[in-house]
Amino acid sequence: MTPGSYEWVRVGEYMEGELRLNLSEIQFKRDHPRPPESVCSLPCDRGQAKQYLEGESCCWHCFNCTQYHIRSPTDETKCVICPEGTKPNLEHTECLDVPEVYLKYESQWAIGAMALSTVGIIITAFIGLVFIRHNDTPVVKAAGRELSYVLLSGILMCYLVTFVLVMKPTDIVCGVQRFGTGFCFTVVYAALLTKTNRISRIFNAGKRTVKRPSLISPKSQLIICTGLISVQVNTS
Known part of the structure; x- marks a missing residue:
């Protein structure tokens, strides 16, 4: 189809009280055949906590937990600091014991x-x-x-x-x-x-x-x- 020209495309049919759509024939945005996501905010990545928008209960911003913090396992809106002797893993999802490094006799x-x-x-x-x-x-x-x-x-x-x-x-x-x-x-x-x-x-x-x-x-x-x-x- 050339720009500026249009034509009717059959994208589905209504049969037996049910609408059946062929999503592969629907183009919601040029060169983007996938339908838009009907959500306010996307899920946060691992190691990120949610900060809800003021007055909203389903829309939020995601922020990264800092160097020595992980996301709280009980509250997805908080980051908690790791106890002494531990440090976060790469995903900031759990605290791991700091490995012992010291001079050994065989060194x-x-x-x-x-x-x-x-x-x-x-x-x-x-x-x-x-x-x-x-x-x-x-x-x-x-x-x-x-x-x-x-x-x-x-x-x-x-x-x-x-x-x-x-x-x-x-x-x-x-x-x-x-x-x-x-x-x-x-x-x-x-x-x-x-x-x-x-x-x-x-x-x-x-x-x-x-x-x-x-x-x-x-x-x-x-x-x-x-x-x-x-x-x-x-x-x-």
Whole structure:
């Protein structure tokens, strides 16, 4: 049929009190043979909720649920947030558990870290045995024997905490990780600071007087070091 010309087309017949239509012969819109849909709004897609038009009960707009929300299973007009530890699926129709991702023992990174820590533990233990063997020698005493043991203990804890960091997370493991990571370095820094301060005060006092400076005894040094460490413990 050319534009501007028309002709009668038989699209159906009325037989025995029933109208029978041949929809394939009906053209409601040019190049669109399908009949128009007699609805106000189309159904919403999965993960979308309805927002009814004001004063209407059968017409609505569809809106997408946001990143951490799904459409409510009981109310199609609401989006609800997923509980903690879950996230929506791709269609935003249900909440799924967030998969556990953590460093495992068989990981190359974990193996490398544990190997280096093991070497450090062996070296630290060897140095500790040397100090114990020569515990009463003048060299060990002059180096600050008690603080040296504190320093070696802190270094040893630094290497040991590596094995805790690669363990499967639990409440206890996470607590040890958080506390131990800061505590072991605090022990090392406190011992170094106390030793440095002791040596500095001894040399500065030697330039002015032959009198022995105060608070340089092993007991005093341990008290000062413990006080510095306690600051970190109280803030953890």
